[in-house]
Amino acid sequence: MQSLVPEPIEILSGVEDGEAARHFRFRFCGQSDSNLKKWQSTRPGQFFMLSVPGAGEAPFTFTTLPNAQGEFSALVRRMGQVTGALFERKPGYTLGARGPFGHGWPVTDGDTEKVLTEKALIVGGGCGLAPLVSLVEHLINSGTPPVALVYGARTAAAQVLNPERKRWQSQLPLFDIVQQGNGCQYRGTPLDLLPEVLNQVGEPERVFLCGPEIMMHTVAEFFVQRGLPASAIWMSIERRMHCATGTCGHCYLEHQYVCKDGPTYRWDKLAPLLARSSGAGALADFHC
């Protein structure tokens, strides 16, 4: 049975990190060992449903996966009802979590559990960097850091995960770009910067994307044009979610449910699904 009932967690801390974004640390309250084991099996790119009692429930990705003490983190951008209420809650407050859900990034060979060592290039946009954090850390810790991380944001003030990006500076080539204003070496979108990045680091063998959907589509097509197989391009997509168990219907994508079949997709599998609808439903530009 898949319960819609959350498990209690408490807020340990919340640190401002970008415009209207806060990096939260949570801890499970009084969990049994077997339950903690379930949470510790979380893979990079999986997500959980966060309940703020009274306000509702919404999906968030783990920036750090649950550890042996049952602590984990998530970067949250203040958007509406649930996130608005979360920002009002103080450390010590009890919230709820369900999960872990979805398919994460393909960081190991499914058959052998061997860490994949292809040259990985990562492109994040706005808060879309959040699901990539645990992937970057995983690749660094496995001794095969990404060949480059390109991070685009609307403005320098909107950039998130500042401490993490600072730390990564000594560990991998980082390229930050903003659409408007100063405070950053490059101006434009990640797509504008990619030719120069590839000049410096060479062609990747695998690409991981997360950000506004339109950005992910154009970047994926850019790499396909350059000869990278669509099957080497992965992205994590967002859909409205109310259950994460594949029953409420909200996250549908044709015959799939993003909460179960995604949120990470291989481009050769995803593109044909997206092509079927008219595309008239707007795909947001950077919302953060």
Add this chain to the structure above:
Amino acid sequence: MTDYLIDSPITLAKHIGQSRDLWQLKENDSGERGWQLSAPEIFSALRSPDAMESAKQFFFAPRENIFQFDGNQFRESLPAPEPFALVGVSSCDLTAIAYQDHFFRDDPHYQARRQQALLVGYECLSPCAKGFCPSVDAGPGAREGSADLVLHQLQEDQWLLRVLTDTGARALEGLVLEKAGDAAQTQRHNQIEACIEAFPDDSHIHAGIEAINSNSVAQETWDAAGIQCLSCSGCTTLCPTCSCYGTSDHTTGDTMIRERFWDSCLYDGFQREASQNNPAGAAGDRVRRFWYHKFSREFFQASDNPGPADRYGCVGCGRCEVTCPGVIGVHSMMKKITE
């Protein structure tokens, strides 16, 4: 399993009613047919199950509490209904229940209700107004395993009572009945064949299914239907296989509850995200996805061992056409996309 002959569904109801709440389709004061609690003493003669209300609310509740939160702990609010029987469920609705049983197989709320139910089917002898169950393999004969017991009228005072599950067999314990012979089975077979023969032409349904599966419907056709659809949720509410829901929190005093309630994929805001991004912002896309969910074979599990999910999401009850003639109803829509 042994099948029996019985003089009247009322005899069966009186027996089952000793250990379960009985529900049957009846007219209410304003003349609408719907499911009503019907004690054995007032259980009335069964007639064709043709009704706008399907049985889905018995298992997938229109509105229900998921849990309570007291500030520290989350406590699941599981339903605990007394054992009950639905007597006189049409074959199309039985097929829909089997389909939802699979879809909600891991849903504790659905299953808590479902496990308390005894399903007694009723096989239609003539087509209902807008139904096309034979076209989508859902009736008029009850599908194997879709009910516990099935009633099929042979004469004014003689019915064939088929036993499809162990639960059905157990429900008959203590009732002395004559075993049904070959003649009764043959008569049933012939009556079902005659009923199938009596259905009107369904070529537009088959053509529509193929058009949807070959992805050959022009976007303009969906867009035109999208403009006409009022997003009233009439069809999704009545459709026995529609299963979408939303959730919302309510607080009274120190206690908070989370509810879930029937939602509709045809609502403009169904997929709208906090950023205002709306992948299904175009009404035509929502109408397309609705019909795709009913008729695309991509939803089939495609397993070696076909189960209740390896079928179309539509059971041919025709309710959407009755409630939305000319626009999004199944006959109108299938004709439009194959014109």
